Amino acid sequence: MLATILYVLGIIAAVWCVLDIFKKPKLDLLWKIILCVAVLATSWIGFLVYYFIIRQRV
Secondary structure (H helix, E strand, O other): OHHHHHHHHHHHHHHHHHHHHHHHOOOOOOHHHHHHHHHHHHHHHHHHHHHHHHHOOO
16 A cells, blocks of 8 residues: 555656656756656656756756
């Protein structure tokens, strides 16, 4: 049960990151696609890296 909840939260976090990435006007489309694929492929790790490192830089 706990694993299912963590899995669903990971999907929600990844989708939120993808939406946030596409809202950034500074990034080129290629970088947006690369970041989205990376976040969706790595779920929690991609979310944490994006939120704490990349989000402030763009």
